[in-house]
Amino acid sequence: MPSITTWTRLEPRARAGDMRPALEARIHDPLWLLARQWQFGEYLADDAGSPVWIRVRARSDGITAYRPGPLPSAGTPAAPVEAYSPGVPLEALAEREAVPSADLRAAGESGRHLLRLLDAAGLGEVAAAVLRTWKLPPPGAPDDSPATAPEQSAAVRRYLAVMGGRAPDGDLAAEALRPLLPTDEVPPDLRLTAARTAAALPVLRTWLAWHDARYLAAPAGDDAWQPARMEYHFSVGADTGGPLDGTAPGTEVTLVAPEYLGGRLDWSDFVATGPTGLAPEPARAEVAATVLPAPAAFPGMPARRYWEFEDARVSLGAVETAPDDLARMLLAEYATVYSNDWYVVPLDLDAGTLTTVTSVVVGDTFGSALGGPTLMPPPGGGAGDAHWSLFRLSTASGGRHPAFLLPPATAQGLEGEPLEEVLLARDEGANQAWAVEHTVTDAVGAPLDRTRAATPPEEPDPFARGALGYRLMSSVPDHWIPLLPVEVRPGAVRLRRGRLTRPLPDGGREPVPPLGRLLDPGGTLDLYHEEVPREGAVVTRAWQYARGADGRGYLWVGRRKRTGRGESSSGLRFDTLHS
Structure with missing residues (x-):
């Protein structure tokens, strides 16, 4: 029986033995393509070649001195200068604060560690003497917690019910041992014999x-935090301009960070000034590469190919500018016209250095036909760019x-939950500024939500019958701390932290102080008026952890200031009637 099945092979069939015509991709209208090239300006000649290699020489000077606080002025003592090593993150050095000894949980943990070391060394009697001398107080002690926070008192009582009398206070032990151990002595309260003292000294020093x-x-009084600004203020110094071998000093350059808000430090936080007495040690190195x-690249830049789509997340055509918005128009013109004229030159630098470029030599595609490589003019020394600068x-x-400053900042760190959080806000209804304590820490170092522990404001009884009553001022919650305008000197107004009062059972009233450290309850806090803007500000304290360039881990308590959430309302009213 005959078959009707046929087969067709799906494969190209060359009509000639030469494959070159098929691979040439000929254009049937070359005049159209030439016109499009002329339309896009591809025939414009700038007599400039593309860079092929670049040789950079620079001098790098390390930061070797640190001083917290503002620069010294006439009649104002300056904070002591510390030697600085770039291995330590500069944020940790600037943000560190003295951790309060009232943190009973940390004190108990360090005390238990001391007992473990003494027991491991076979010094059980010394461990018993340490526990007897510096033991944590039992629950119900007068100084266990402020009476203004019932939840805080309950948390402290629960902790001391477990650890009170079973663990020594490590902070008290360290305070007593620190001045005596260098002289091979121990506190007399331990009542140790000479033999046991000699055996315990190595363990006590290790602990x-x-x-x-x-x-x-930070040492007491030597931190960089400025309460009147709710910001950090510090300075670092570098010795520049001397010989590369460091045999002779050069010129001192002081880099001041006057408004560091906390978080991540960058070069833009600093301002350069002349010598201020930091006297940094020379630490110079030559950089040659x-x-x-x-070519410089950024998201959304025009693609180099005709039929390639740009990044849709950036729409340069949707940029809205006003006639006086020169910066935005300059950025748009750079992106659309001149972006392909810029190149990136990578240069490896050490963190914590102040680098000055001494020469830049460019070798381009023209080679030696036009005189060889080109020595570029110094930044700001070319025609028309005397006032132009970037990263300076x-x-x-x-x-x-x-x-150029490359600060020794942390690349990435860990931040704990806020130990304290204070909201600085304006209240237009009451014509008042407030510092609202949302979160504080209790005596065991745990966060306490003051919005839950606050005493509710007094309100009139809605079921009371009788004549109308007059109220001079309504009540606000305890954690709303007033900021009152005070003229500290003629023409200068500050916002001084006030205090509220609450009624007592005997009919009197007692002041309600702030519970956190941010509002400085033990002193007088005068905030600058501009530090409480209309949008407000949020200031927090939290544990920070980061790893430095030396590979070590660093733990500290830092503060951070962020933009607030707008205006707030305390409900404060004056001259009201109620029944």
């Missing part, structure tokens, strides 16, 4: 070194410093 190295703590430049520090006089 004290561990206790003091748990976190970074020959690199291959790469501002100076105190309004100019630009020629060096």
Whole structure:
């Protein structure tokens, strides 16, 4: 029987033995393509070649001095200068604060560690003497917790019910041992014999070194936090301009961070100024590198190919500018017209250095036909760019410093839950500014939500019958701390932290102080008026952890200031009637 099945092979069939015509991809209208090239300006010649290699030489000076607080002025003592090593994150050094000894949980943990070390060394009697001398108080002690927070008192009582009398207070032990151990002595309250003292000294020194190295703590009164600004203020110094071998000093350059808000430090937080007495040690190095430049790239930049789609997340055509919005128009013009004229030159620098570029030599595609490589003019020395700068520090006089700062900041760190949170807000209804304590820490270091523990405001009884009553002022919650305008000197107004009062059973009233450290309950807090803007501000305290360039881990308590959530209303009213 005959078959009707046929087969067709799906494969190209060359009509000639030469494959070159098929691979040439000929254009049937070359005049159209030439016109499009002319329309896009591809025939414009700038007599400029593309860079092939770039050789950079620079001088790098390390930061070697640190001083907290503002710069010294006439009649104002300056904070002591500390030697600085770039291995330590500069944020940790600037943000560190003295951790309060009232944290009973941390004190109990360090005390238990001391007992474990003594027991492991076979010094059980010394451990018993340590526990007897510095034991944690039992629950119900007068100083266990402020009476203004019932939940805080309950949390402290629960902790002391378990640890009271069973663990020593490590902070008290460290305070008593620190001045005596260098002289091979122990506190007389331990009542140790000479033999037991000699056996316990190595263990006590090991424990004290561990206790003091748990976190970074600033000396009393030498922290960089400025309560009147709710910001950090500090300065670092570098020795520049001397010989590369460091045999002779050069010129001192002080880098001041006047408004550091906390978080991550960057070069833009600093302002360069002249010598201020930091006297940094010279730490100079020469930087020389020959690199291959790469075209600058950014998301949404025009694609190099005709039929390639740009990044849809960036729409340069949707940029809205006003006639006076020069910065935005300049950015749009750079992205659409001049972005392909810029190149990136990578240069490896050490963190914590102030680098000055001394020479830049460019070798382009023209080669030696037009005189060889080109020595570029210094930044700001070319035609028309005397006032142009990028990544250059501002100076105190309004100019630009020629060096580039690479601060020794943390690349990525860990931040704990806020130990304290204070909201600085305006209340237009009451014509008042407030500092609202949302979160504080109790005596065992745990966060306490003051919005739940606050005493509710007094309100009139809605079921009371009788004549109308007059109320001079309504009540506000306890955690709303008033900020009252005070003229500290003629023409200068500050916002001074006030205090509320609450009734007592005997008919009197007692003041309600702030419970956190941010509002400085033990002193007078005068905030600058501009630090409480209309949008408000949120200030927090939290544990921070980061790893430095030396590989070590650093733990400290830092503060951070962020933008607030707008205006707030306390419900404060004056001159009201109620029945």
